[in-house]
Amino acid sequence: MWRYVGRRLVLAIPTLLGASIIVFAMVHLAPGDPIAAVMPVDASKEQVEAVKKAYGFDQPLPVQYLKWLGRVVTGDLGKSIATRRAVILDVRDALANSLVLAASSSLMAFVAGIALGLLAAFRQGRALDKIASGIAVIGVSVPHYWAGIILIIIFSVQLNWLPAMGAASDGGVVDYARHMALPTIALALIPLGVIARVVRSAALDVLAQEFVLALRAKGLAHRRVFTHVVKNAAPQTITVLGLQFGFQLGGSVLVEAVFSWPGTGYLLNLAIFQRDIPVLQGVILVLATFFVLLNLLVDVLQTFIDPRIARH
Amino acid sequence: MSLLSVRDLSVEFATRDGAVRAVNAVSFELRPGQVLALLGESGSGKSVTLRSILGLHPPVRTRVGGEVLLKGRDVNRLDEQARQALRGGVVSMVFQEPMTALDPVYTIGRQIEETLVQHRGLDRAAARRRARELLDLVQVPSPERCLASYPHEISGGMRQRAMIAIALACEPELLLADEPTTALDVTVQAQILWLLRDLQRRLGLAVIFVTHDLGVAAEIADDAAVMYGGRIVEQAPVRELFRAPAHPYTEGLMLATVRRGQKGRALVPIPGAPPNLVALPPGCAFAPRCPHVKPPCLETLPPLHVVAPGHGSRCHLVPARFASSPALASSATGRGGLS
Ligand SMILES: Nc1ncnc2c1ncn2[C@@H]1O[C@H](COP(=O)(O)OP(=O)(O)O)[C@@H](O)[C@H]1O
Ligand SMILES: [Mg+2]
Numbered sequence: 001m002w003r004y005v006g007r008r009l010v011l012a013i014p015t016l017l018g019a020s021i022i023v024f025a026m027v028h029l030a031p032g033d034p035i036a037a038v039m040p041v042d043a044s045k046e047q048v049e050a051v052k053k054a055y056g057f058d059q060p061l062p063v064q065y066l067k068w069l070g071r072v073v074t075g076d077l078g079k080s081i082a083t084r085r086a087v088i089l090d091v092r093d094a095l096a097n098s099l100v101l102a103a104s105s106s107l108m109a110f111v112a113g114i115a116l117g118l119l120a121a122f123r124q125g126r127a128l129d130k131i132a133s134g135i136a137v138i139g140v141s142v143p144h145y146w147a148g149i150i151l152i153i154i155f156s157v158q159l160n161w162l163p164a165m166g167a168a169s170d171g172g173v174v175d176y177a178r179h180m181a182l183p184t185i186a187l188a189l190i191p192l193g194v195i196a197r198v199v200r201s202a203a204l205d206v207l208a209q210e211f212v213l214a215l216r217a218k219g220l221a222h223r224r225v226f227t228h229v230v231k232n233a234a235p236q237t238i239t240v241l242g243l244q245f246g247f248q249l250g251g252s253v254l255v256e257a258v259f260s261w262p263g264t265g266y267l268l269n270l271a272i273f274q275r276d277i278p279v280l281q282g283v284i285l286v287l288a289t290f291f292v293l294l295n296l297l298v299d300v301l302q303t304f305i306d307p308r309i310a311r312h
Numbered sequence: 313m314s315l316l317s318v319r320d321l322s323v324e325f326a327t328r329d330g331a332v333r334a335v336n337a338v339s340f341e342l343r344p345g346q347v348l349a350l351l352g353e354s355g356s357g358k359s360v361t362l363r364s365i366l367g368l369h370p371p372v373r374t375r376v377g378g379e380v381l382l383k384g385r386d387v388n389r390l391d392e393q394a395r396q397a398l399r400g401g402v403v404s405m406v407f408q409e410p411m412t413a414l415d416p417v418y419t420i421g422r423q424i425e426e427t428l429v430q431h432r433g434l435d436r437a438a439a440r441r442r443a444r445e446l447l448d449l450v451q452v453p454s455p456e457r458c459l460a461s462y463p464h465e466i467s468g469g470m471r472q473r474a475m476i477a478i479a480l481a482c483e484p485e486l487l488l489a490d491e492p493t494t495a496l497d498v499t500v501q502a503q504i505l506w507l508l509r510d511l512q513r514r515l516g517l518a519v520i521f522v523t524h525d526l527g528v529a530a531e532i533a534d535d536a537a538v539m540y541g542g543r544i545v546e547q548a549p550v551r552e553l554f555r556a557p558a559h560p561y562t563e564g565l566m567l568a569t570v571r572r573g574q575k576g577r578a579l580v581p582i583p584g585a586p587p588n589l590v591a592l593p594p595g596c597a598f599a600p601r602c603p604h605v606k607p608p609c610l611e612t613l614p615p616l617h618v619v620a621p622g623h624g625s626r627c628h629l630v631p632a633r634f635a636s637s638p639a640l641a642s643s644a645t646g647r648g649g650l651s
Contacts, residue, residue: 125372214413217366218427218478219400222392228415305417 005300012292019288020072023281024065077282082274087282090267095286098256098263102248104180105187109248110241113192117199118230124204132196139193145254148186152258155182165260183259187252191244198240202233235302242298246291313384315485315518316342316365316403320378323360323369323542330590334360336542337378344485347512347519349529349550351565352539355586358522361539362488365403365520367395382486401431403486404479406508409495410471414463420474421459424481431482446477451507469500473507480511486518493528505531526569530554535622538562541587541597548623558617558625558634561598596628604629 052058056067071078077087113136120132156164163179206212206229215225253265260266264283271279323335335357342348350358363369365380367387380387382398390398407413415423424446425439434442440459447455450473463471472492479487489508493501509532512519523529529536530550537547538561546559557563564582584601593599599609608628617630 210407210409210412211415213363213368214405214407214475215415216368217399217405218430218481219396219398219404220426220430221396224426224430228418231417232415 001303004303005296008296008299012296015292016289019292020069020285021065023285023288024068026281026284027277028061072285077285078278080276080279082271082276082279087278090279091264091282091286094262094264094267094283097261098249098252098265101180101183101187101252101256101261101263102245104184106191106241106245106248108184108188109191109195109244112188113195114199114237116192116196118203120196120200121203121207121229122226124207133200136193136196136200139189139196141193142189144186144190145258147189148183148255148258151182151186166262179261183252183255183261186255186258187248191248194244195237195240199233199237202236203229206232231305234305238301238305239298242294242301246294249287249290314341314381315344315346315383317381318361318365318379319381321361321364321380322375322377323357323364324375324377325370326373326375327590331375332589333592334542334589335364336592338539338542338544339378340537340544340547342486342518342520344518345516346535347521347533349533349536350520350522350539351524351526351529351536353524353565353586355589356539357542358539359490360542362405362490362520362522365486365488366399366405368399397431400427400479400484401482402484403488404482404484405488405490406472406475406479406492408491410468410475411463411495413475414471416463418462419459420461420463420466424459424474424478427478427481442481443477446481447474449480449511450474450477452477467500468496469503472496472500472504476504476507476511480515483515484517486520487512488520488522490522491524492521494523508532524565526554526566538565541592542589543597543626545598545627546623546625548619552620552623556619556623558619558623558630559598559627560602560604560629562625564601596626604633 049058056064059067075088077091079085080087080090083090116132116135120129120136123129123132152164155162162181164182166179209232212225212229215228220228249264252261252263253269255261256263256265257269264287267279268283270276271283318341319339321335321338322333325332325334338357338361340348350361352358360369364376365382365387367380367390369376376388382402385394385398387395387398414420418426421440421443424443425434425436428434428439428442429436432439443459444455447458452458452470452473458466458470458474463474466474476492487508492508493504496504505528508519508521511517512532519532521529521532533550535548536550536553537544538553538559539545540561546553546557546562548558553562554566557566561582564580567580568582569579582601587593587597587600593610595608595610595612596602596614599605602609606628612628614626614628614630616624616626618624619630619634
């Protein structure tokens with residue numbers, strides 16, 4: 001088992017290197033000159049050269065890459081062009097905020113999605129199934145930024161129950177949670193719908209198998225049969241949970257923008273508009289690493305649950 | 313008293329194409345320790361009949377009529393909890409394909425133990441001990457390893473032995489075996505068959521053994537019932553059925569089957585196709601394929617004619633073809649089983 005985990009970790013390295021190359025190349029592929037963006041318009045040629053040298057832009061690309069990679073693995077992601085703060089600090093704060101939001105919205109989506117999916121499967125073809133499936137369809141088809149705006153209109157503007165903007169970092173936990181509520185709901189909608197549908201179809205696949213009949217035939221109580229079905233549907237469900245959690249981290253750009261939630265999506269947004277390439281690189285690199293590790297975790301969990309998946 | 317009494321059982325499934333009449337007015341009795349072979353082509357309603365005995369049908373779009381009396385109690389009138397106590401406790405089932413009938417993500421041990429925990433309320437340690445004994449009972453060579461294995465890790469024969477161990481875990485009085493050897497390798501088939509026969513004798517089990525293999529039926533059963541189009545068309549003690557079949561469908565089945573000591577005889581398949589259960593004809597369902605068909609066969613349902621004591625046949629031609637048989641004087645009609 002641990003050998004398997006170790007091997008998967010080693011296999012993740014080329015993927016991460018690939019991601020780092022793409023991220024590094026961004027500087028040179030991106031339209032516009034990052035140096036020009038930060039220099040005064042009337043800067044002299046010497047001044048521009050000095051800045052280029054300071055950033056290492058005068059060296060050959062492979063050398064630049066290796067130097068950059070060497071810094072990155074020690075946690076040095078450079079300085080923000082716009083704020084002059086170390087990128088790692090910005091990314092760290094943003095990641096913390098995004099993780100909190102991703103965790104809360106994922107938790108909400110997982111619990112509600114799994115419950116809805118199982119309910120629909122065990123009541124297949126009946127009214128409850130149709131209601132649950134209807135909620136799932138609405139969840140996946142409503143754009144989350146639009147849902148976010150609607151939520152703001154209802155709960156912030158009309159009812160004035162919850163704040164619409166920011167993360168209130170100065171306030172206490174309650175204030176933080178109040179700021180989190182609406183973006184959490186907006187972000188939970190899509191994964192909720194996706195998870196409900198995947199869980200429903202996975203559970204139906206299991207329910208159609210003969211061993212469920214055999215379990216009933218030996219007199220097993222409903223709740224024990226239910227446990228069997230859940231355990232059989234779990235590998236498929238965990239895959240989708242992992243992916244959805246990953247999407248929550250990376251896919252919240254619009255929702256974070258709508259709610260001005262200072263997470264990675266918001267930071268990414270900001271970096272794009274300010275042409276802040278080091279920040280952009282840092283955010284993308286950290287997110288990519290997260291995705292790879294998350295996939296790994298999902299695979300490992302699956303082999304723990306389903307003995308049929310070979311562990312070599 | 314009979315252990316099982318099925319009276320006028322009918323099962324209908326509502327489907328997009330119409331009502332599938334899978335089982336129609338089936339009646340039979342089973343004494344403790346009696347072995348009944350249920351014969352017939354696939355699709356004749358054998359499995360549905362067995363599921364009715366367990367009260368296990370899809371909860372929607374299914375209509376069940378008649379009675380299934382297990383030790384005098386109607387399975388269909390019991391609440392779910394009482395039914396759960398019967399299933400596995402009084403009657404259990406062995407399935408055709410042990411690979412699909414076992415949960416792939418639970419070990420064999422867990423699957424035996426949970427049955428014991430459910431019915432006997434044993435703790436884990438006691439359940440484990442009993443599970444081991446059960447694997448000994450079904451002659452699994454290395455029980456400890458089998459207990460720790462997942463279904464895909466052991467052979468088909470071992471899986472079926474494990475399935476039988478689960479079925480026998482709580483000492484049922486009636487075992488429903490739905491083609492338990494069909495999915496296995498030929499050499500393993502015989503082993504499982506001998507095991508079941510041995511267990512039946514040692515434990516005094518009543519067994520309903522579904523098969524479409526007449527040879528198997530002859531080896532294991534006391535009586536045999538032949539199903540066609542959801543009906544029992546002929547029922548008799550097994551020897552009697554082989555010696556003097558009294559339904560053209562039974563005769564056809566015999567001609568279509570290899571039997572011991574008859575090597576070299578040409579096999580004659582029954583021409584035509586099984587009936588459409590959505591649109592069963594008003595007369596005998598076998599009439600369209602019957603070599604002896606007469607006009608009344610297409611119009612009215614044949615009553616149950618008694619050919620000999622304990623031997624009945626639903627064929628209009630019985631009086632004409634077996635006129636010499638004295639038992640015909642008391643020819644019964646309509647519903648009612650033979651016992
Ligand atoms: N749940 C169901 N819904 C619709 N038709 C069914 C259902 N279960 C069984 N049937 C039909 O009932 C008929 C009898 O099936 P079965 O008892 O499995 O036959 P067999 O004698 O081969 O065991 C078949 O035509 C089958 O398609
Ligand atoms: Mg069958």
